[in-house]
Amino acid sequence: MRVFIFFIISITMASMAVFLSFVQKSRKDLFRKTRKHGIIRTILEAASVTDEETYKIPERHLQRSRTMTPAQFLAFSKHPEQETQAVSRAAEKMEASIQVLKEKLHQKRKRSLFPSDLLSTDVLSKIAGISGCLPHTLPPKCPENCMTRKYRHITGICNNRLHPRWGASNTALARWLPPAYEDGLSQPKGWHSGFLHNGFPLPPVREVTRKIIETSNEAVTEDELHSDIFIVWGQYIDHDLAFTPQSTNQLSLLGKVDCQKTCENQSPCFPIQVSANDTLPMNMDCMPFYRSSPACATGYQGVLLGNLSTLNPRQQINSLTSFLDASTVYGSNPAIESNLRNLTSKEGLLRINLQYFDNGREYLPFVDRVPSPCAQNLKADKVERIECFMAGDSRSSEVISLATLHILWLRQHNRLAKVLKKLNPQWSSEIIYQEARKIVGALHQIITIRDYIPKVIGPNAFNQYIGPYKGYNHTVDPTIANVFSTAAFRFAHTAINPIIKRLNAQYQNDPNLPNLHLHEVFFTPWRLIKEGGLDPLLRGMLTTAAKLQVQDQLLNEELTKKLFVLSNNGSLDLASLDLQRGRDHGLPGYNEWREFCGLSRLRTETDLATAIENRDVAKKIMELYGNPNNIDVWLGGIVENILPGARTGPLFACIIGKQMKALRDGDRFWWENINVFTDSQKHELRKYSLSRLICDNTDLTALPLDVFMLGKFPEDFESCENIPNINLGAWQETLQPEFTCGLPKRVENGDFVHCSEEGKSKVTYSCYQGYKLQGEAQLSCTKKRWNIDPPVCQDINECENKTNPPCHSSARCENTKGSFQCLCTEPYELAEDGQICTDSGRLPKSSVVAIILGIILCCCLAVASWFMICHCRTNSAGGSTNSHTLQDGRNLSAEGHCTNCHEMNASQSSITINPADKDNPSPCILLCM
Ligand code: HEM
Ligand SMILES: *[C@@H]1O[C@H](CO)[C@@H](O)[C@H](O)[C@H]1NC(C)=O
Numbered sequence: 001m002r003v004f005i006f007f008i009i010s011i012t013m014a015s016m017a018v019f020l021s022f023v024q025k026s027r028k029d030l031f032r033k034t035r036k037h038g039i040i041r042t043i044l045e046a047a048s049v050t051d052e053e054t055y056k057i058p059e060r061h062l063q064r065s066r067t068m069t070p071a072q073f074l075a076f077s078k079h080p081e082q083e084t085q086a087v088s089r090a091a092e093k094m095e096a097s098i099q100v101l102k103e104k105l106h107q108k109r110k111r112s113l114f115p116s117d118l119l120s121t122d123v124l125s126k127i128a129g130i131s132g133c134l135p136h137t138l139p140p141k142c143p144e145n146c147m148t149r150k151y152r153h154i155t156g157i158c159n160n161r162l163h164p165r166w167g168a169s170n171t172a173l174a175r176w177l178p179p180a181y182e183d184g185l186s187q188p189k190g191w192h193s194g195f196l197h198n199g200f201p202l203p204p205v206r207e208v209t210r211k212i213i214e215t216s217n218e219a220v221t222e223d224e225l226h227s228d229i230f231i232v233w234g235q236y237i238d239h240d241l242a243f244t245p246q247s248t249n250q251l252s253l254l255g256k257v258d259c260q261k262t263c264e265n266q267s268p269c270f271p272i273q274v275s276a277n278d279t280l281p282m283n284m285d286c287m288p289f290y291r292s293s294p295a296c297a298t299g300y301q302g303v304l305l306g307n308l309s310t311l312n313p314r315q316q317i318n319s320l321t322s323f324l325d326a327s328t329v330y331g332s333n334p335a336i337e338s339n340l341r342n343l344t345s346k347e348g349l350l351r352i353n354l355q356y357f358d359n360g361r362e363y364l365p366f367v368d369r370v371p372s373p374c375a376q377n378l379k380a381d382k383v384e385r386i387e388c389f390m391a392g393d394s395r396s397s398e399v400i401s402l403a404t405l406h407i408l409w410l411r412q413h414n415r416l417a418k419v420l421k422k423l424n425p426q427w428s429s430e431i432i433y434q435e436a437r438k439i440v441g442a443l444h445q446i447i448t449i450r451d452y453i454p455k456v457i458g459p460n461a462f463n464q465y466i467g468p469y470k471g472y473n474h475t476v477d478p479t480i481a482n483v484f485s486t487a488a489f490r491f492a493h494t495a496i497n498p499i500i501k502r503l504n505a506q507y508q509n510d511p512n513l514p515n516l517h518l519h520e521v522f523f524t525p526w527r528l529i530k531e532g533g534l535d536p537l538l539r540g541m542l543t544t545a546a547k548l549q550v551q552d553q554l555l556n557e558e559l560t561k562k563l564f565v566l567s568n569n570g571s572l573d574l575a576s577l578d579l580q581r582g583r584d585h586g587l588p589g590y591n592e593w594r595e596f597c598g599l600s601r602l603r604t605e606t607d608l609a610t611a612i613e614n615r616d617v618a619k620k621i622m623e624l625y626g627n628p629n630n631i632d633v634w635l636g637g638i639v640e641n642i643l644p645g646a647r648t649g650p651l652f653a654c655i656i657g658k659q660m661k662a663l664r665d666g667d668r669f670w671w672e673n674i675n676v677f678t679d680s681q682k683h684e685l686r687k688y689s690l691s692r693l694i695c696d697n698t699d700l701t702a703l704p705l706d707v708f709m710l711g712k713f714p715e716d717f718e719s720c721e722n723i724p725n726i727n728l729g730a731w732q733e734t735l736q737p738e739f740t741c742g743l744p745k746r747v748e749n750g751d752f753v754h755c756s757e758e759g760k761s762k763v764t765y766s767c768y769q770g771y772k773l774q775g776e777a778q779l780s781c782t783k784k785r786w787n788i789d790p791p792v793c794q795d796i797n798e799c800e801n802k803t804n805p806p807c808h809s810s811a812r813c814e815n816t817k818g819s820f821q822c823l824c825t826e827p828y829e830l831a832e833d834g835q836i837c838t839d840s841g842r843l844p845k846s847s848v849v850a851i852i853l854g855i856i857l858c859c860c861l862a863v864a865s866w867f868m869i870c871h872c873r874t875n876s877a878g879g880s881t882n883s884h885t886l887q888d889g890r891n892l893s894a895e896g897h898c899t900n901c902h903e904m905n906a907s908q909s910s911i912t913i914n915p916a917d918k919d920n921p922s923p924c925i926l927l928c929m
């Protein structure tokens with residue numbers, strides 16, 4: 001009998017084991033590596049390691065912990081969009097692969113640092129191809145048709161026909177001076193603690209912040225001329241121009257490093273050291289910092305791709321179009337653009353938030369991937385989540401004032417589009433979208449160059465560096481310079497108010513809308529949606545003075561101690577980030593840039609005091625840096641004496657001036673360039689202003705004519721009726737060329753625009769994102785007939801793309817109409833990037849099922865065996881085992897309980913069954929061992 005029971009138990013165990021091993025196996029299968037041979041295998045291994053390990057840690061945090069650390073917010077706000085990710089990851093893989101190769105070859109032959117002589121060009125281009133760098137280094141084609149002649153490409157490509165990548169998104173930033181890396185190629189300034197620059201070590205950036213930059217929240221000198229919205233516009237425009245993605249790679253090649261944890265300089269981590277006596281709210285040894293991603297074919301990679309005699313030092317990426325083109329509204333790549341558009345509307349609209357409205361006016365839609373990291377109102381019920389906004393730039397929710405500007409422009413686009421549709425009912429939704437986009441872009445340019453920049457750099461620098469417009473110059477490279485985005489245009493970090501005000505319709509403080517500290521408005525879209533919408537915040541921005549940049553009042557503690565602090569889990573420091581970023585990007589020192597701008601080099605403390613009025617500050621800087629050549633350019637720029645009528649000193653005025661000139665003169669679609677707008681359209685556009693934008697898209701009825709100037713309510717406020725507006729009549733198409741041939745046929749999943757060329761009318765078809773054109777894109781009208789049939793838009797099977805697969809190898813790719821899906825097998829779930837499967841930390845569904853099945857099986861077997869045993873026992877009397885099976889009825893107590901084992905001196909394991917029927921009680925079994 002015992003044998004029989006053991007037999008049953010072993011069968012149960014065995015079947016459980018089979019189940020579990022099956023589950024384990026499926027886990028291992030997931031990260032199976034591709035096997036290739038030789039060098040390529042090494043590369044693939046390096047590349048796949050980088051890929052697989054990359055997202056695990058932070059993504060899990062994102063999913064699980066409800067409040068994120070400031071460093072995670074920074075990682076989120078600097079996290080590249082998919083397309084950028086592909087570019088930066090390609091470069092990172094390439095760099096990783098090359099470092100691995102370098103080490104392997106170095107071990108073999110100790111003589112050569114750069115092994116390029118050992119690798120054939122064939123192998124090199126293979127590396128480039130595998131890592132994904134190749135497509136980003138080849139020149140693109142620039143087709144000529146109605147579409148490309150009339151409208152900017154979303155990526156900014158082909159703006160300059162000879163240099164199609166100038167100003168395009170996801171290309172390298174420009175260097176106006178050669179970089180200053182510690183190894184001349186890639187390592188940031190300050191990487192090696194013992195490294196001396198001009199005889200002195202660089203001071204830790206946090207030291208510089210504490211000794212020179214940081215001031216208390218109360219130390220704010222008001223700018224008597226400018227309003228807060230003047231500063232917010234700066235940030236908004238910066239986000240039209242530049243976004244430097246940071247490294248997504250959390251591995252150094254020597255071992256795993258988690259940049260959130262390590263305090264050592266190990267690529268790509270370059271943590272900010274914090275001294276023991278620091279007064280940060282949390283005890284931190286360092287603040288995490290990820291290096292910005294390298295661009296393809298720069299840094300170590302350049303050594304191999306290029307040519308030993310022409311080293312190509314590490315360069316950083318701008319994932320946005322450089323152009324001033326409202327990419328904040330429309331995005332900088334086709335995937336984002338198509339996600340922002342409402343492709344079902346006939347009016348060329350942008351998608352809006354269908355859940356919430358601001359007094360009947362639109363909000364931006366929420367991001368697709370939820371839960372997003374944006375903070376929630378902790379007092380509200382947990383059911384209703386308010387996610388981050390989705391806009392053309394991924395940082396739109398960073399502060400609510402910035403989100404306000406994004407939302408105003410969304411409303412503006414949709415308003416314009418509806419008017420244009422009324423004026424030109426014959427226009428396709430594509431034409432309306434593009435025309436509205438073109439107007440919105442022009443308005444961004446006008447407000448920036450006419451109203452904003454002169455107040456930043458002052459009238460003299462404006463004339464000196466920018467001057468009047470003389471037409472498009474195809475020799476000018478508009479690409480954003482590294483020094484512009486990493487230093488100069490961060491000047492306004494010194495002009496950010498630590499307090500945010502919201503005012504009621506009488507421009508008074510309202511008890512329902514208390515003043516907020518800046519740190520309370522980071523990543524908090526709920527404060528707009530649930531606390532009165534845009535209007536109270538705008539009233540606050542219009543009538544609050546901007547903070548003035550004063551040499552001993554640079555950044556308030558809200559930014560140096562509480563950046564992105566939404567809970568008590570650490571903090572960041574914007575000043576230290578800015579300084580560290582400059583070193584990460586290898587920006588040359590302050591004096592180098594002064595010389596670049598034709599300003600004198602400052603050699604002594606006395607020299608320094610001529611540029612920095614505040615002697616005390618000049619002295620402290622000398623003490624910290626030792627040699628003026630070592631001064632970080634951002635620091636030098638923000639402490640300089642302000643130019644008359646400006647808000648920056650001479651150095652930043654020069655850099656900003658030069659960049660703005662390049663953005664204007666090197667832009668073929670600049671609004672004033674010939675053949676971009678008609679004269680009457682230009683005349684109308686000139687009338688527009690930021691105050692009109694607010695009149696048109698909010699319930700405010702009076703505004704200062706120039707909202708960048710500080711206004712007192714109500715003296716300085718002009719009724720909206722008196723604020724000039726555009727007459728869109730200038731966009732009414734009198735000539736309707738398509739009617740000579742009839743309207744061109746519409747295509748599914750695509751649209752057309754038309755134009756006339758040499759008196760002939762033409763149409764160009766384009767397909768929506770995810771579809772490809774089959775047939776000729778351009779038709780022309782000859783002899784009252786379209787010369788050929790229109791093309792069709794065919795779904796692209798993204799999953800078939802083997803060179804740059806849309807999903808990571810850990811995920812399964814499934815094609816859908818116009819798109820694709822990456823799917824994960826349990827227990828893995830899709831990471832934020834939508835491509836990689838990460839460990840969810842949950843038990844896989846299949847294991848849960850297996851366990852349940854196992855338990856059921858056990859129970860069944862137990863019950864079955866019990867029946868069997870009972871059955872056997874009743875028929876075989878007085879068996880002599882210490883498993884006592886009591887016979888029916890006999891030992892059953894009145895309540896129907898079985899007799900206990902201890903009567904027999906044995907431990908008990910009993911199954912008690914209540915008899916359903918007292919006269920005929922069911923069997924009772926007691927196993928005693
Ligand atoms: C509350 C307001 C602001 C906050 C919280 C903020 C925060 C930040 C942060 C966290 C970064 C990234 C730092 C790094 O890791 O390198 C950054 C970058 C930058 N900020 Fe600000 N900023 C603000 C306002 C402004 C303003 C007013 C301007 C300009 C007028 C500005 C211009 C820039 C520029 C040009 C960059 C570099 C962008 C890039 O290339 O990726 N910011 N800011
Ligand atoms: C390498 O660079 C040198 C100097 O710039 C140049 O003369 C040579 O043609 C380059 N070689 C290749 C293969 O690009």
Ligand SMILES: *[C@@H]1O[C@H](CO)[C@@H](O)[C@H](O)[C@H]1NC(C)=O
Nearest residue numbers: 342344345346350351352354
């Ligand atoms: C798209 O446009 C249609 C019609 O204009 C509208 O009904 C719909 O709500 C819009 N959808 C979004 C997400 O904006």
